[in-house]
Amino acid sequence: MPEELASWADGPARAAITAFVQRVTTSGGDGYVAPAERVAVVDNDGTLWTEKPMPIELGFIMRRLAAAAERDPDLRGVQPWKAAVERDHGWLGGAVTRHYAGDDSDLHVLLGGFLQAFAGMSAEDYLAASGEYLRGGTHPTLGRGFRECTFAPMVELLRYLEAHGFTVYIASGGDRDFIRSVSDEIYGIPSERVIGTSNALAYQEDGDGASVVYQAQPDVFDDGPVKAVRIWSRIGRRPILAVGNANGDIQMLEFTGGPRLPALRLAVLHDDEEREAAYTQRADELLDRAHRKGWTVISVRSDWTTVF
Amino acid sequence: MPEELASWADGPARAAITAFVQRVTTSGGDGYVAPAERVAVVDNDGTLWTEKPMPIELGFIMRRLAAAAERDPDLRGVQPWKAAVERDHGWLGGAVTRHYAGDDSDLHVLLGGFLQAFAGMSAEDYLAASGEYLRGGTHPTLGRGFRECTFAPMVELLRYLEAHGFTVYIASGGDRDFIRSVSDEIYGIPSERVIGTSNALAYQEDGDGASVVYQAQPDVFDDGPVKAVRIWSRIGRRPILAVGNANGDIQMLEFTGGPRLPALRLAVLHDDEEREAAYTQRADELLDRAHRKGWTVISVRSDWTTVF
Secondary structure (H helix, E strand, C coil), X not given: CHHXXXXXXXXXXXXXXXXXXXXXXXXXXXXXXXXXXXXXXXCCECCCECCCCCCHHHHHHHHHHHHHHHHCHHHHHCXXXXXXXXXXXXXXXXXXXXXXXXXXXXXXXXXXXXXXXXXXXXXXXXXXXXXXXXXXXXXXXXCCEHHHCECHHHHHHHHHHHHCCCEEEEEEEEEHHHHHHHHHXXXXXXXXXXXXXXXXXXXEECCCCEEEEEEEEEEECCCCHHHHHHHHHHHCCCCCEEEECCHHHHHHHHHCCCCCCCCEXXXXXXXXXXCCCEECCCCXXXXXXXXXXXXXXXXXXXXXXXXX | CHHHCCCECCXXXXXXXXXXXXXXXXXXXXCCCCHHHCEEEECCECCCECCCCCCHHHHHHHHHHHHHHHHCHHHHHCCCHHHHHCCCHHHHHHHHHHHHCCCCHHHHHHHHHHHHHXXXXXXXXXXXXXXHHHXXXXXXXXXXXXXXXXXXXXXXXXXXXXXXXXXXXXXXXXEHHHHHHHHHHHHCCCHHHEEEEEEEEEEEECCCCEEEEEEEEEEECCCCHHHHHHHHHHHCCCCCEEEECCHHHHHHHHHCCCCCCCCEEEEEEEECCCCCCEECCCCHHHHHHHHHHCCEEXXXXXXXXXXX
16 A cells, blocks of 8 residues: 555655554544545645745736736736736735735735736636646746646645545635646546635626626635634535645644544645755744644655655 | 436426436537536425425524523523524514515524524534434424435435436535534435535634634525525536525526536426425515526426425
């Protein structure tokens, strides 16, 4: 069985995974879990694919803002369209940095632009546009297609879990429909098993039927405690296995298992500057908790023989 | 194949269903739909099980309100606990009737009670309590266990659709977790395929992990246009087949199919006073639209040889 995890080093992370899977699948054993309850939840950005130097989704949004500024020149002097047209990653990064320093003014400007970027689009048109972006584009620093920015060991883990009766869901702070546009193709996870952040949708009738259409309002930001709530809302079960890489994944990991079910909690540590990136920003509390509570840390450098 | 629909009369409704299923499953035909896109959505109250003389869920809520009034005698003089303790269905019915007449004051009192009835309960405890109610109780007028209040022809339809590669979801205006507590047992539909109304949930940590807990606030009332939006949110696909019985199902039926996919829209008409109930309240617009647009009407009296 472990041979299936071919890109994993013969180390503690792989051992923890295979031991847990053996435990929950051993019929008659005290840790046995019925297949219907073998639910796994996996974060996306930084867990299933790279989020450096910036989340892949941001490029899609920037492109759409730039297109809007093409059509309406008045927007070109106004943020966030100005930054999108000028590819001013400094302004974008600054908005996020200032948010962490307590000043949300630019972040609100940025989010307002995000919401307007897709307002009025039908959900199907959005899926088509994001699919086109992800299939056609190249990652700015890795120089490979976006669909090849997934972590090979993680995709192997999805297959390994499925082969042992697990049902795997993506639980992401990123946009749900953006991920859905390629989730089946790159992860083998169909759209109904993608949970994520969403913008408000409205029902719109035409003569022949109806569509659901993006609104310029946020709906749910699927991060932190909301991840646990949304996992319950969507699945109606607790997961028994969860993988994340950031502080916003802590609550999802805590919610895993519970009084009646065992749990395996995994945290990806990005410590490989050479092959991917080395960073612990927005992961400090997660790593601290993993250390204190004995959660399994996956070191990109030590536990993965292949990254992409 | 049609033999599987044993409780269906050899009439137009069964013919429409079998013709549609044959069309979407005929490989190479112009109406062929790949299995992954064969999504069906089915309403619950009045479609999968009876909603007369009152929704089954209401009894569960009343019992919980009465239990709260047992513990706190001060509540016994206050609505809606008073009505629950006195089993005053007149007050309850009146609150709903006055709502339709434009006076929402008692309905708000009732809803406030509903929300308080479960506040502070973990999602798992709620599931256990509603499962216990549904497994132990007897329907007030039919005199049979709640689990035997499902419509036999509809459960056959679920199996028939699954046998032809469909994935079926429940899309209900009733409470999601209430339905989940028995959905697998009575419908063969697992909790992750139940979409419905929800109260707000909060994440709550204890020393060992965390739970999600019911709050005294509403979250989403899954009816009318919201049904279409929530179907997209949960599935990320349009259904190609939908069954409803009330005006609140119109938008779900309109959203079915679309520019790229065929659709079968089915409306259950309750016209059998002898075997179940005869009523068109809150179904008038649906039936009118079904007539105008050629949607398939399922007559309980004519199309079902067995009801329960």
